[in-house]
Each structure stands twice: as structure tokens, then as C-alpha cells.
Amino acid sequence: MTSWAEKVQEIEFPIDLLIGGVSIPAKDGERMDAVSPIDGRILCRVAMGGAEDIDRAVIAARTAFESGCWSGLAPIARKAILLRWADKCEENAEELALLISLEMGKPADEALNVEIRAAVTALRWFAEAVDKITDEIPHTDPGALALVRREAAGVVGAVVPWNFPLTMAAWKVAPALAAGCTVVLKPAEQSPLSALRFAELALESGLPAGVLNVVNGYGETAGEALGRHEDVDILTFTGSTKVGRLFMRYASESNLKRVWLELGGKSANIIFPDADVEEAARVAAWSIFFNQGEMCTAGSRLLVHESIHDRVIEIIREVALTMQPGDPLRTGAAAGALASAEHLENVTAMVEKARAESGEPVLGGRAALPESGGYYFEPTVFDRVHPKSFIAQNEVFGPVLAVMSFSDEAEAIQMANDTRYGLASAVWTKDLDRAHRVARKLKTGLVWVNCYEEGDMTVPFGGVKESGFGRDKSLHALEKFFDLKTTWIKFGS
Ligand code: NAP
Ligand code: MG
Secondary structure, eight states, X not given: OOOHHHHHHHOOOOOSEEETTEEEOOTTOOEEEEEOTTTSOEEEEEEOOOHHHHHHHHHHHHHHHHHTTTTTSOHHHHHHHHHHHHHHHHHTHHHHHHHHHHHHOOOHHHIIIIIIHHHHHHHHHHHHHHTTOOOBOOOOOTTEEEEEEEEEOOEEEXXXXXXXXXXXXXXXXXXXXXXXXXXXXXXXXXXXXXXXXXXXXXXXXXXXXXXXXXXXXXXIIIIHHHHHOTTOOEEEEESOHHHHHHXXXXXXXXXXXXXXXXXXXXXXXXXXXXXXHHHHHHHHHHHHHGGGGOOTTOOOEEEEEGGGHHHHHHHHHHHHHHTOBOOTTSTTOSBOOOSOHHHHHHHHHHHHHHHHHHOSOSBOOSEEOGGGTSOEEXXXXXXXXXXXXXXXXXXXOSSEEEEEEESSHHHHHHHHHOSSOOSEEEEEOSOHHHHHHHHHHOOSSEEEESOSSOOOTTSOBOOSGGGEESOBSHHHHHHTTEEEEEEEEEOOO
């Protein structure tokens, strides 16, 4: 394989919006510099759509939906096209991975091995699922027949973040399309390129024009226009809790579209003294430093029993040394750049605030590699913070860990649940009773026992409390994109 750095020389950037099967500039001609966080260099100038472009895309999606060119196909025919698209993504995996790495800074190897694989798996899984589900005929009065049919819900707006740009997009788009819906996708402004190429590959695979449209644009313009559009039936969102609230407002002030929210997290990772402490500590470090900490499920609050505290911190230091940020285009890079200059500023400001309140971090705490021109931050650990402190309560979305210690199980559970978020949590113990007991008491959508970040397409993903509602992945995700229609047929006597 040629190196990533060599491949950059050959790459072509998609720079226009994709509406109705055609690549077109924004109506008002607006473009934005796509800046690579790897070195601050301008990759290209990409079209940024506004409300008019969203409207054009929704009209294209509505026209395609009502024409039946997609929703009217037999599920097996939709499946064939989605499977071809998955194959195309695999054939073009290196190009997609490179676009992701260049636009949002993660190591290209990880984009290839984690992100593209996840997106392809989602496409294949929902494609394979949709021709296997059946509808219902309930047992009603024998003089009538009631058919309960799942019908594709219509036009779906999908708004996604930049941390896993293609995985997040695929977790929305794959079930929506499999169900027969049509989609307008608004990627994050930091990751406009991979989504466009992903959608181009869909067209090349036979997806009819207008079934999947991509409108890059700013959240405050394009995102809001999609959220408020009167002809969008469902809005599915992954991003911050703050913006999730706005989407509920947009829906309530427009057509009451259904809104599904996958939001932020401040996940507690609890290590009991009877755990495999070495393994637990290694994974704890990985769970916050992987993907530069830019993970909604990051294990950002480490709750460790006081008797093993020092040993755990020692191991985390060792692992952190191997996860220092470096050039994402270098083969084997363990961590890359934060997504943007703005995000680096945010992370730095949050670390400063934590420093003022909780004291000097025991590890890291500063921006790294300034000579690169990119936006890197050191793996950072604040130890022995107060459970109510700023750093224990707020999502940084960067490689910043808050460590607290506890003395017994009840205290650990209380601390773990002392957050407005409810996305994920983890428990490390060899005691089976304790594992079940604690897992049941944790108020999160996901609980991992003696592991972290385990997942499978068969298993739902999502949170409770202010981490949102609705689930990505699994058949539960597919259900979100159907309406149930009941048809009563009364027989003549
Ligand atoms: P964000 O600011 O909420 O942005 C997410 C998306 O919403 C982007 O496409 C953004 O567009 C758009 N947006 C921003 N402001 C908007 C507005 N006023 N109206 C409509 N749309 C708007 O989140 P982020 O900082 O990019 O991503 C990090 C957050 O996502 C974290 O909180 C993280 O936990 C969460 N996340 C959750 C999950 C999960 O599954 N639960 C997964 C990954 C990430 P612009 O880019 O143009 O601003
Ligand atoms: Mg923004």
C-alpha cells in the first residue's frame, strides 16, 4: 500500500452539494474553506448551503419519495442497491478514510479500520434486515380484517457531528433508506467532504436521484432550516445536548416532526478492587484517549476504589505515553488532531477552568505539536476532583479524564448517577452478583461490564436523561423510520 501522505497528492475533493442526484453549488454561491486540523492547511473551498438549498433538497427528497422510485421497490430490490453501495464503500475505503482523516484529524488508519468498517456494516446489516421483517394481522372480530402495516415514514432530515462523520451518517441513513424513506443529510461543517463522497458512491451504486441528498452548511442556517422544514417527517440528530434541545423546539414550532436525539455524555467508568485492575486501567485510559477523546461514550469520569487508586493512575500514565498525538497520516498513529481550531480553543478553555478549580492535572493539560500548524492536545488527567466540580460534570469532548475515588459500592453508584447525562457507563469487577447489581442501578442506555465500547449492529445504541432518546443500530433503529398504518376491512354478511 502506498503511504497516506503519498495518497494525499492524488485525492480529489468533492466540493458541491448533492441535490436531486446532481452536484451543484449553493444557491447564493457561498463557500467555506475546508481546513485540515492536521496542519491548518486549506484543502478546498466547499459549497455551504442555506435555507434555500435545504428547501431544494427537501423538494428533491419529497419528489423521490412520492414517485415510489425507492419506497415503492420491493425490500429485496432496495437491499440489492444498499449492498452494492456497501461494496463500493469498501472498494473506495482508503479514499473515504483519507477524506475523514484530512477533514477532522483522526488517524487515517483508524478511519479505515474502525470508521469505514462500521459504516459498511451498518449499510449491510439494515439492507439484510429489511426483507426479513413482516407486518401484523391481529386476532380481531372474525367479521373484519385489520392489517397493521409498516409504511416508510417519508422524508428524513439527518444532522450529524464530525467525530465519526461516516459512522454517524450511516447509522441514520442506512435504516432510513432501508425502510424506504428518502433523506436530506446535513454533515457537520468540520466534516463536509467524506459525506459527499459517501453519497456519490450511493448514486454510483444505483440509488435513484433525490433519495439521498447532502447539504453541507452551518448549523445555525442549514441545520435550523432542516429542523424547521414543514415537509420533513422525521429529524434524526447526533450532537450536543444544547443543539438537541433546539431541534425539539424547531419541531414544536413547525410541523411536529418526530425528533430522535443521540446527545452528549459524561460516562462513568467504575473500577472495583476485585477487578482485573491492570486490564481495567489500560482500557480506562484507552476509553478516554481513543479518537482524541472525541467520543460521546468516552469514559470521561473514572471512579476508582481508593485502595487501588495509585496503581490505576500509574497504568493510565503508561498508556497515555503510547497515545500521544501525532501525524494522523503516519501509519500506526495512536491519536491525531482535534477537529478544528475552535474545538482546540474550547478544550483548552475547559482545561483552564478545571485547573483553576481542581488544581494542576497530574498528566498533560496543554496543546501539543504547535509547530505542525494543526490542533493537537495532550492526554490529560485531573486526579481527585470533586464529584460536583466543573470537570466532573461537563463534557469536554477531548482527551481529558476526571478521576474520583470511592470507598464503597453505594457511593460509587451515587457518584456515577450524579450527572445530567445518561449515555454509557462501565463496571469492572470479578464478582458476578456485584456486576449485575450495579449494572441495574446505573441510569444509562449502555452499561459495559469488564469491557468498554463493546457493540454490535444487533444491539441498540443510545442514552437516557439528557443524553437523548431513541436508538441507533439494531431493529429498534429501523422502527423509527416506519409509520404503523392500520387498515380495517369489514366483510359483508
Ligand atoms: P453540535 O454542535 O451539536 O453539532 C452537531 C450538528 O448539529 C452539526 O451538524 C452542527 O452543524 C449542527 N448544529 C449546530 N448548531 C445548530 C443549530 N443551531 N441548529 C441546527 N443544527 C445545528 O455537536 P458537535 O460539537 O459537532 O459534536 C459533539 C457532540 O456530539 C458532543 O456533545 C457529543 O457527545 C455528541 N455526540 C453524541 C453521540 C451519540 O451517539 N450520543 C455520538 C457522537 C457525538 P455545524 O457543524 O455547522 O455547527
Ligand atoms: Mg457550528
